[in-house]
Amino acid sequence: MTQLVELQAALPKFAEAGIRLYAISYDEIGALADFVEHHEITFDLLADQGSKVIRKFGILNHYVTPEQVPYHGIPFPGTYLIDEDGDVSAKVFHRSLAQRESAEGLIDAALGEILLRSEGPTTAHADDSGIEFSLTYHGGAGVLRGGTMRRLVIRVDLPEGLHIYDEPVPTGMVATSFTIVGPEGLRSLPVEKPPTESLDLPGVGELQVWSDTADFAIPVWAADEIASLVRADNPGYVNIEVDITYQACDDQACRLPRTERLAVDVPVGSYVGPALGGGGMPGAATTSMDTGKWLGEMVKRGIAAAPDADAAVAYLHRTRDTFAAGPLGDSVTD
Structure with a gap:
């Protein structure tokens, strides 16, 4: 339910992006009507009684047996993005049944780009070569909650003529990498990287690089250590730290590898349901x-x-x- 409440709060963002929102549930109409009234939901909630549509989409949770009433009929939670022609352009599912995609993550997936907003907690730093880094907690109006996927977006702005490397690189060179240092209880998935450019180095071969501006995103969510349902001692804020390791080069020479640490304070919110x-x-x-x-x-x-x-x-x-x-x-x- 937390996700549906957050989607309602983000409805203006969906409208701005030209996206209309629907949610399908196996719950009865009466239960959905009560939920709509209580949480002032204004987008369409559709009651798939008997889970007929869920079965047609092939997302019925087969781990829940018919004997496990009242939970039999629930789907594997996820989202389909459908274009103007009625074709599925993308889908968003996660391995854990407890995870849900944020509204901002769905909008980014639909538009094919990361739209950073001022509401997300952000910090910035520049190194002595003029490379600018920013770390933004992206999604959920900048609030961390249990179960809902957010993203740590690391934006790298490189001065003209400089580039950094993706893997693989030859021995002696360092590829760009990101490491979440803390806090305990913050879970993550592999980094989502932007497209690279090919660079042919004489005597080395073709390497993949980033130049100009590159946005890297790390999907994250809060585990029980941070956002627990059964404890009342959840922290009001957590400090998220990320190490960025990179080596910047131009067409003449490479600088020494460096590691920069960025940190941002993020508020922790409660589950809603x-x-x-x-x-x-x-x-x-x-x-x-x-x-x-x-x-x-x-x-x-x-x-x-x-x-x-x-x-x-x-x-x-x-x-x-x-x-x-x-x-x-x-x-x-x-």
Whole structure:
């Protein structure tokens, strides 16, 4: 639900980019209507009851069995970008079911470029050769939350005549690399690199380089150490540090390899969603009315799927115990 709330907040950005937004869920219409009213959602939420569309797209979560009511029917979460002709131009899925793409990441994917905004925490530095570096926390209006993918964007502005290298490079030369130094609990994926140019060096061969301005993006997200659902001691801010190692050259000579460290302070926000159980989620901004509607509709689905009355009663008992235990796993007594 955090992602849907963030998408609503970013709706003007989608409109500015010429993108219309739709979200498809396996939830019943009543649950979606309640969510829309409570969170003032203005883009279209579509109820795929029975998960028919989810199955046609081939994204039904096959790890959830039919016996696992009410969760059977959920999809692998992701996003499709569809152009004006109705063709899928791109799709965004992540390996972890807990990860969601940020609104800014979806817009960048649709437009094929990174649009940095002033709302993202940023720091900048220039070395003694005139190369300018900036580090921007990009996505989610500059706020770090658990489960939602953001990007650390490192922009490198090179003076005319200078270039830096991509891998591979000959022995004795240093390719450009990026290392996240901290904080603990910040997870990342491999760096997303911009296109390179070919440079033919006599006696060396063809190398791949960047010149002028190059934007590098590192997808990141917060693990439980930073943004926990079940702890109330989440930090208000984290300090993110990135080391940039590079070697700058011109058409005559190469400078010595260098490492520059950039750091930026990023605010940490809460998960937004239903209060899942009596155990509570101290680290979340929960909405109990979403839970009531969702749980009621899911219980109806579970009862309807039971083969007989005894199975329906057993299902109700399991649902009560699971819900009452909450994410902390507190015990329940009759």
